[in-house]
Amino acid sequence: MSGFLTPPATPHIRTATASIATAVAVALSVFAAALIPGSALYSVLTAGGVALGAASGVAALRHRGGLRIFQWLSALGGIVILLIGIVVAVAKFGASAKLATLGLVTSYYLMPSAALACYIGGLGQLPAKWIAPAFMATAGAGAAGWFSLGAGTGFERFLIAVAAVFSLMGCVYPVWGCVVKRPRQVAAWLVALAALVLGALMLFMVSMVVAPGLLWLQPTTVAWGFMIAGVLATVAGLWPRRF
Numbered sequence: 001m002s003g004f005l006t007p008p009a010t011p012h013i014r015t016a017t018a019s020i021a022t023a024v025a026v027a028l029s030v031f032a033a034a035l036i037p038g039s040a041l042y043s044v045l046t047a048g049g050v051a052l053g054a055a056s057g058v059a060a061l062r063h064r065g066g067l068r069i070f071q072w073l074s075a076l077g078g079i080v081i082l083l084i085g086i087v088v089a090v091a092k093f094g095a096s097a098k099l100a101t102l103g104l105v106t107s108y109y110l111m112p113s114a115a116l117a118c119y120i121g122g123l124g125q126l127p128a129k130w131i132a133p134a135f136m137a138t139a140g141a142g143a144a145g146w147f148s149l150g151a152g153t154g155f156e157r158f159l160i161a162v163a164a165v166f167s168l169m170g171c172v173y174p175v176w177g178c179v180v181k182r183p184r185q186v187a188a189w190l191v192a193l194a195a196l197v198l199g200a201l202m203l204f205m206v207s208m209v210v211a212p213g214l215l216w217l218q219p220t221t222v223a224w225g226f227m228i229a230g231v232l233a234t235v236a237g238l239w240p241r242r243f
Contacts, residue, residue, distance in 0.1 A: 012071075012125045017237025018056035019074040019122030020138065022081060024230050025049025026115040027142050028223075034149050035223040045227060049234070053081035053118060070124030077117030080110055133173035140167025141198055144205050145226065161209040164202040171199035190236035198229040 029046040036042050057078025088103035119138075123131050143163035147156050177183075178192040201222060207215045217225075 013127070014238055015056055015071070015074060016122040016125035017234055018052040019078065019118045019125070020134070021049050021122075021230065021234040021237070022053040022056055022078060023115040023119035023122065024138065024142075024234075025052070026081070026111060027145070028226055028230060031145055031149075031223055031226060035219040042223065042227065045231070049230070050081060050085060052234075053078035053085075053114075056118060056122070057082065068124075070121045073117045073121030074125070075121075077114040077119075077121060080114035081118070084111060084114070133170040136170025137167050137195065137198060138170070140164065140170060141202060141226070141229075143167075144202065148205060148208075157209045161206050164205040167202045168199055168206075171195040171202070175199070185239075187236040187239035190232050190239070194229045194232035194236065197225055197232065201225045201229070 025046045025048070028049065029043075032039065032042050032046060055078070057075040084103065084106050087099060087106060090099055123135055126134055140163045144160050144167060147160045147163060150156050172195075174188070174191045174195045178188055183189070204215050204217055204222070
């Protein structure tokens with residue numbers, strides 16, 4: 001039982017990347033509705049990220065040597081997201097009112113839990129030294145983005161600043177590693193670039209709270225900044241060479 005609950009001895013970086021990217025794509029689709037509605041390209045990119053849910057689910061089930069809790073979470077979350085996507089697609093192209101209602105209900109109640117399962121499952125399959133900075137960078141950015149959609153009270157603005165600083169702390173790790181170690185692998189530099197983009201967005205969010213009006217970015221720019229950081233990190237994780 002203890003073996004089932006522990007991370008795999010050999011990290012599964014690509015599976016972890018696909019799983020985390022799925023959760024991030026679900027979050028970006030929520031931000032897109034508020035920050036950049038109607039963008040066909042953004043919708044395609046987020047849909048592509050969500051489609052990785054199927055890949056992460058299948059890949060997690062293919063691992064030999066006995067599955068652990070993190071592979072199961074990735075598989076469960078990915079398969080649920082895939083099924084919800086199928087229902088929504090069939091309802092949209094088939095013009096079925098019942099399927100449309102089913103897709104709406106399942107998306108509302110099951111999608112957040114499935115995305116969370118993908119996220120936790122992905123983190124658990126990363127190398128141990130990457131888990132903390134990856135969690136801090138992504139969870140902090142997600143929380144800051146979520147709170148910024150409201151940002152109507154002083155307490156919400158305080159939460160934005162705290163979450164953004166938390167994310168910044170996670171972004172420092174890959175950037176510092178590239179500056180000090182100067183790795184030859186392209187993937188390492190892609191992760192550092194993603195961290196720089198995300199860190200710049202977090203600094204902007206902190207400035208919104210600490211010094212309103214000092215910096216200003218269009219909501220569209222913020223949305224694309226999140227997307228660029230997510231795409232860079234995903235490409236790095238799926239890169240053929242590990243680092």
